[in-house]
Amino acid sequence: MTDPTPDAPRTTSRSVGGDLVFRATVTAAAAIVPLLMAALFIQLALGAWPTIKEFGLRFLYTSTWDPVAEIYGAAPMILGTLVSSIVALLIAIPLSLGVAIFLTEFAPQRLRGPIATMVELLAAIPSVVYGLWGIFVLIPVLRTLVVPVLSAVLGWTPFFSGNFQGNSMLAAGIILSIMILPYISSVAREVIRAVPDSQREAALALGATRWEAVWSAVLPYCSGGILGAIVLGLGRALGETMAVTMVIGNRHDIGVSLLEPGYSMAAAIANEFAEAASTLHLSALAEIGLVLFVITVLVNSFARLLVWRVTRKFGAT
């Protein structure tokens, strides 16, 4: 480090040098984040290359998965991931938006903190514990209480036909809905809170009831952000691994009934990766990982942009 002003006290030149070192250090730390992301993508793509070359797009829509004959098609897993996530969203959306609206608009001040904390604690419970609870508590409850009712009322539809086998799409979807609920509700709360109070006051002043104020003046204002919250929840559900692996049943077939076992992309990787012996089997699992990665990156980017636009619009963080 040469000192451009020899007259300046020594400490200055040392601190300028120190500044540069400090800045270089933290910049390097920051650069690691995008580098990791790029390395993740490149490694997965390299790992998946043998199956991409061998099967091309057929990998995505065929359903034979035979490690002995070395034929791989991931359609059952891709479909299973989508179906279990959609079931989860159908349950979680009304509940989590209800919680978010209750906590921001209606709940007495004293209740807001405790209820918010309890809902957020759901996000702190490890996935494997959800799986444990799913196996030994949720599935028996579904078998004795819920499924008989579902079969009686909706058994005529293909979605609830057949026998309940315990491990099933339905169990996976319900577990997932509990797991994504805190994520959706906390982001939804954030965006609802970002709506300026003048919106609510204007609606109430015009004679709207409290619900009408929420419905017609608050929610339309932050609908983009609410959609973002839901899409973030979808991103969580798509990639959730342990709990799903433990209750979905791990079946390599495409079934319509939610009462039957299924499979998901993350569960396939979790079950088979450590035992995969051949290059092509490993590669097939890496390609499933690559597809899952690309889907979740797209879903999360879209969600982030939506939430970011709403919270920025009102100048809140």
Place this chain on the structure above:
Amino acid sequence: MAVNNSRRRLVSNLMTGATLVAALLAVIPLFAILVHLIYKGASSIDLQFFIKNPAAPGALGGGVANAIMGSAIIVGATAGIALPIGVGAGVYLNEYGKGRFGWMVGFVADVMNGTPSIIVGVFVWTLLVRPMGHFSALAGSVALSILVIPMVTRTTEDMLALVPNSLREAALALGYSRARTSLTIVVRTAWPGITTGILVAIARVTGETAPLLFTALGNLNFKTDIMQPMQTLSLQVYVYATGPFPEWHRLAWGAALVLVMLVFVFGLVARFATKTKYHAR
């Protein structure tokens, strides 16, 4: 008009009630899980549980000493790898990162926060396990680090942003260098908040299982060598829960209870650490 109004009021009350019901339904699973954990887990926990390793398959007894040790080592190593990088990146984002590169880093960190952890496991397997030829606790720590870094980056940035600019200006006006201002004034003021973020991130990865399945792999013996496969509490819960023996299921509940208590303790400590005067937004 009056009829119309009472109908509107009725709808309003019904919908308010519906959101209350949603809130009640949302907290039921929490209590259901905690009650079962305590009810089924507490009976498995005794001194033996903490000082013994898993018994042979099918045999009675056994404990999780190896898993507790393994969790401590793997999570400790994760903290050593990930915290300097995460905090450094957060400092960069707040102090220098207002340009396009900074925005990109922040956005990538957000997106990585949503990346499925199992994929990180596959990545670290190709990066470390395959070249080294064997599974290792170190690979598990690297996988967990990749999850921790983006979380800590974002919370560090958020906490630093809360430090009033007047403090920074005062330090600079006194002749402090940028580096010294950042480290001794800004980071130090925000430190309680940063600690909270760190504890939350550590709590989350303590419960992670998926990225460890083919990195740390698991081990039924008591191991402290970071280059060898190692057990964690989360892996132990998975093995016990999916195994065929009732005795294992009993131990699974015990291990799960210990795991959840650990995670909650981290969370509670984090909550107290947050109580700083710059926390209020």
